[in-house]
Amino acid sequence: DVKVTQSSRYLVKRTGEKVFLECVQDMDHENMFWYRQDPGLGLRLIYFSYDVKMKEKGDIPEGYSVSREKKERFSLILESASTNQTSMYLCASAPGSVNEQFFGPGTRLTVL
Amino acid sequence: KQEVTQIPAALSVPEGENLVLNCSFTDSAIYNLQWFRQDPGKGLTSLLLIQSSQREQTSGRLNASLDKSSGRSTLYIAASQPGDSATYLCAVNWDSNYQLIWGAGTKLIIKP
Numbered sequence: 308d309v310k311v312t313q314s315s316r317y318l319v320k321r322t323g324e325k326v327f328l329e330c331v332q333d334m335d336h337e338n339m340f341w342y343r344q345d346p347g348l349g350l351r352l353i354y355f356s357y358d359v360k361m362k363e364k365g366d367i368p369e370g371y372s373v374s375r376e377k378k379e380r381f382s383l384i385l386e387s388a389s390t391n392q393t394s395m396y397l398c399a400s401a402p403g404s405v406n407e408q409f410f411g412p413g414t415r416l417t418v419l
Numbered sequence: 420k421q422e423v424t425q426i427p428a429a430l431s432v433p434e435g436e437n438l439v440l441n442c443s444f445t446d447s448a449i450y451n452l453q454w455f456r457q458d459p460g461k462g463l464t465s466l467l468l469i470q471s472s473q474r475e476q477t478s479g480r481l482n483a484s485l486d487k488s489s490g491r492s493t494l495y496i497a498a499s500q501p502g503d504s505a506t507y508l509c510a511v512n513w514d515s516n517y518q519l520i521w522g523a524g525t526k527l528i529i530k531p
Binding site (some may be wrong): 311338340349350352355357363365366372386395397399405407408409411412415 | 450451453455460461462463464465468506508510512517518519521522523524
């Protein structure tokens with residue numbers, strides 16, 4: 308079974324802090340994704356990566372950056388957290404041949 | 420514009436009934452379509468992936484069909500159980516790009 312893990316289930320940070328969310332997958336997938344999910348807005352893609360050190364902006368990249376130094380790990384960085392970044396963050400991975408995405412358990416981030 | 424629609428937004432049925440969830444999409448040139456399940460406060464669980472060349476996929480009590488010409492997919496759940504209560508999301512991948520376009524989901528409640 309594909310396993311995607313995220314570093315924290317719940318996280319509380321203060322405005323202005325730098326926040327790191329980490330995602331690890333164990334299936335040697337080429338593609339990894341970061342989404343945020345908000346009530347009424349559904350899932351929105353922040354960034355994705357199709358290879359080590361490669362990244363592409365999704366629909367809402369502003370205020371976020373990403374890092375993929377190793378194939379299995381994809382990090383989402385909030386350079387200076389703001390209250391409007393309070394959300395559920397979901398990581399997913401997919402093999403390069405077929406875009407079948409597998410999700411982690413999510414991180415509920417609250418920015419105070 | 421490529422869009423995915425799920426109607427109804429919510430559905431409540433007695434335990435034991437067979438039921439159908441609907442997903443419609445604009446533009447029939449899809450690459451694949453994926454059905455997910457999400458429990459409250461949790462990540463997404465992949466249920467079924469249907470490739471463009473397929474008409475249906477089955478997993479246990481679940482059967483997903485695809486009719487590209489009419490822009491529709493259905494998720495059939497046989498002999499529903501209270502444990503099936505969750506939000507069901509469909510997502511479409513067009514032209515083998517990396518992005519999924521998401522429906523808003525159908526919240527399913529199975530009454531004991």
